[in-house]
Amino acid sequence: MKAKVYVTLKPSVLDPQGKAIKHSLELLGYEGIDDIRQGKYFEVALDGSLTEAKAREQAEALARDVLSNPIIEDFRVEIEK
């Protein structure tokens, strides 16, 4: 079983890296890009015998406690069997 954890900066927090990437893409001629926000993606391999609910609970706990900083970041968890 796999937990996919996406960590992104809260909308209220400026993202200078996302802004720089957007700027570079525009210089390269890519059009129609309104905004880019950079985040982090984690794949957490979990014990296959866990129920989906238990796996989600565990992944959300580690995403909240370690992988994200709740002051500046949000997270989202997807469980894949």
Next chain:
Amino acid sequence: MKFGVIVFPGSNCDHDAYHVISKHVGQPVDFIWHRDTELRGYDAVIIPGGFSYGDYLRAGALARFSPVMNSVKEFAAKGNLVLGICNGFQILCEAGLLPGALIRNRELHFVCAHVNVRVESTRTPFTHELKPGSLLSLPIAHAEGNYVCDDQTLAELQRDDRIIFRYCDAQGQITDEANSNGSRDNIAGICNRERNVLGLMPHPERACEDLLGSSDGREVFRSLAGTLAAAA
């Protein structure tokens, strides 16, 4: 009085802090490995600059789980003095000992420069011997020094006189140009509610000898030592 300098894997200003305490403050100082948990007998603890755990995940995010950090929390809760410099400031924020967070510099680059900071409050054990409004020339060297916090936290910091240092120009004006990393309200250093934990991005320990371009940082350590001497 006895000082401890905490050493994480990746700390690199630990020796600078040790040198300043032993040479300029003239007091006993030990290195404390991050897996040690005994802080009894110390009067002040310095969390030095560097790249603890290679800045993996987020700057300071993994150091906060080192065994010594629970001891640092207890140490601070008892009213003892904790000074976090640069990566030490990042660790204190990640550990929840100081509010807010430090994110990537506004201009993205690692900034290594001497900057001016204005002393905004002398009501701390680390700044009481400084002049309010005086300027210190201190080096900064970081990529994640951009201080952020929510509106409520900022209002609280301002109201309670907990912004201790702000980036300013050579005349002492708080300007956007002088804000080397984009920090909210030009914040370079803050303290906790109880005022015994201070975190700052600039390096006072690297500015204690004229040979190094500035000795302004000495005043911070002189204040710190003065506080401990008065309490003894």
